[in-house]
Amino acid sequence: MKKEKLLKIVMTLLLALIAIVAPISSAFADDTIDDSTKVNVTLNKLIWNDNAPTDFQNTGAKMNFDGSAKPLNGSEFTLYDVTSQYYNYIANKSQQAAISQIQAEASQVAPNYATKIKSVTTAGQGQALFNDLSVKNKSGKYNVYLFLETKTPDNITVTKLSAPIVLAMPIYTLDKQQQPTDTLNQDIQLYPKNVTSKDTKEFTNVGSFSKVTVGDQSFANVTTGDVLNYTLTVNIPANIGDANAVNKYSIFDKPSDGLALVNNAVTVGRLTAGNGTSGDYDIAYVNGGFTVNIHLNSDNVKALAGKKIQLTYNMKLTADVNPDNLQSNTASVQINTGTEQQITPPTPVGTGGYKFTKKDAQTGEVLQNAKFVVKQDSNFAIFEDAKNTKGEYIFKEWTTDKEKATNIVSDNSGSIKVIGLTNGKYVLNETKTPSANYVLLKDGTITFTVVHGKYVTSNLDVKNTPKGLLPSTGGAGIYAFIIIGAAMMIGAYIWFKKSRQQAEV
Numbered sequence: 056m057k058k059e060k061l062l063k064i065v066m067t068l069l070l071a072l073i074a075i076v077a078p079i080s081s082a083f084a085d086d087t088i089d090d091s092t093k094v095n096v097t098l099n100k101l102i103w104n105d106n107a108p109t110d111f112q113n114t115g116a117k118m119n120f121d122g123s124a125k126p127l128n129g130s131e132f133t134l135y136d137v138t139s140q141y142y143n144y145i146a147n148k149s150q151q152a153a154i155s156q157i158q159a160e161a162s163q164v165a166p167n168y169a170t171k172i173k174s175v176t177t178a179g180q181g182q183a184l185f186n187d188l189s190v191k192n193k194s195g196k197y198n199v200y201l202f203l204e205t206k207t208p209d210n211i212t213v214t215k216l217s218a219p220i221v222l223a224m225p226i227y228t229l230d231k232q233q234q235p236t237d238t239l240n241q242d243i244q245l246y247p248k249n250v251t252s253k254d255t256k257e258f259t260n261v262g263s264f265s266k267v268t269v270g271d272q273s274f275a276n277v278t279t280g281d282v283l284n285y286t287l288t289v290n291i292p293a294n295i296g297d298a299n300a301v302n303k304y305s306i307f308d309k310p311s312d313g314l315a316l317v318n319n320a321v322t323v324g325r326l327t328a329g330n331g332t333s334g335d336y337d338i339a340y341v342n343g344g345f346t347v348n349i350h351l352n353s354d355n356v357k358a359l360a361g362k363k364i365q366l367t368y369n370m371k372l373t374a375d376v377n378p379d380n381l382q383s384n385t386a387s388v389q390i391n392t393g394t395e396q397q398i399t400p401p402t403p404v405g406t407g408g409y410k411f412t413k414k415d416a417q418t419g420e421v422l423q424n425a426k427f428v429v430k431q432d433s434n435f436a437i438f439e440d441a442k443n444t445k446g447e448y449i450f451k452e453w454t455t456d457k458e459k460a461t462n463i464v465s466d467n468s469g470s471i472k473v474i475g476l477t478n479g480k481y482v483l484n485e486t487k488t489p490s491a492n493y494v495l496l497k498d499g500t501i502t503f504t505v506v507h508g509k510y511v512t513s514n515l516d517v518k519n520t521p522k523g524l525l526p527s528t529g530g531a532g533i534y535a536f537i538i539i540g541a542a543m544m545i546g547a548y549i550w551f552k553k554s555r556q557q558a559e560v
Contacts, residue, residue: 140169210394
């Protein structure tokens with residue numbers, strides 16, 4: 056009886072063992088993939104400008120996207136083997152949960168358990184080719200690969216990196232209903248995506264000035280006294296905190312020669328200026344503009360990864376601005392030592408001026424030390440205290456008090472040059488003649504029209520009439536004329552008398 060009971064137990068255990076082993080044996084028996092099987096994986100790198108799809112499913116086959124996505128060259132992808140950790144995770148998780156966990160752990164850098172295989176940089180049509188990847192490892196397990204974007208190109212600011220890609224072999228082709236077939240996919244196409252945002256520069260108070268169009272060029276008509284407000288919005292790279300990817304990030308503002316910062320004052324978001332390793336950035340003022348170098352070790356900077364930052368500042372026309380040239384204000388950013396990314400400049404600005412020559416109305420002789428004020432409607436012009444290097448008066452502001460107006464003076468060549476005026480009609484009123492011998496011009500006698508681009512050809516002769524000379528009624532001068540006249544008459548009489556005596560003989 057005991058022997059029969061023991062036999063039943065043995066038979067039961069044997070059947071249980073067969074039940075456990077059979078599925079495994081059949082699973083491997085059904086596996087037709089050879090250990091030497093290789094596949095090719097192509098990463099097709101795409102970048103969107105702001106409006107990237109929030110999510111899309113890779114099919115493993117070639118996919119088409121609308122014109123909003125463009126291939127991106129210069130992105131480095133690094134391939135890692137995460138097979139062991141994957142199998143550790145799926146012991147207690149689903150396949151998707153295991154993949155999601157590896158992706159989360161690789162969101163910043165490759166986790167410690169990831170074994171690096173190689174790195175490839177996208178080229179051609181934004182492709183990185185990883186060929187001849189083994190489907191199985193030496194232990195007969197299917198390989199699991201991790202693809203990480205480890206560097207982005209220096210010539211574009213990437214604000215959102217590609218999500219980590221975990222590829223668990225084997226991959227099968229999909230049918231029209233996107234269901235797996237029995238055909239192994241040996242040419243796997245994947246589409247990692249990046250996002251970029253456009254850096255912008257705005258002329259924020261452009262609406263305060265008249266808009267002028269000459270040909271196909273429009274510009275804001277300004278004076279040398281106007282303050283121009285600018286806002287520069289730039290996008291911080293998503294990998295700003297990765298020293299292996301970004302080791303330098305700089306922002307430039309490069310105005311034309313006729314523009315310059317007011318008081319060298321620039322606000323860089325909420326960041327704090329410093330020197331060396333202190334602060335969040337350092338700034339240098341160059342040719343009327345500036346260069347901002349971001350401190351990459353700053354926690355405040357790292358917190359801006361993938362976000363925007365605004366720089367605000369004011370500019371004015373310089374004393375030596377050429378009134379015939381439009382003034383533009385360009386900006387750019389530079390990642391590492393790459394090509395500067397140019398930012399579309401805002402509306403340019405233009406001003407004007409006029410030239411006069413003071414002359415004698417009768418002789419055409421140039422006259423110096425004549426004084427004038429410039430008037431428009433009920434306003435009088437105030438100019439800077441000193442002329443510029445070209446001898447030009449620089450407009451500063453208007454006043455309704457004539458006593459506060461600047462008296463502009465003709466120089467030793469009779470010249471007066473004023474710059475920094477907007478397009479329009481003006482009056483030049485004389486307040487003092489070159490000397491007391493000239494008649495003062497009546498107010499409103501001299502009018503002129505300023506037009507941007509016409510300064511070099513403008514030149515108005517301002518003529519003063521000399522006061523008339525009255526005949527002299529006495530003085531030492533007349534006696535000389537009388538004596539000379541008498542002597543001539545006496546000489547003529549003597550000559551006539553001698554001539555007559557000779558004739559009589």
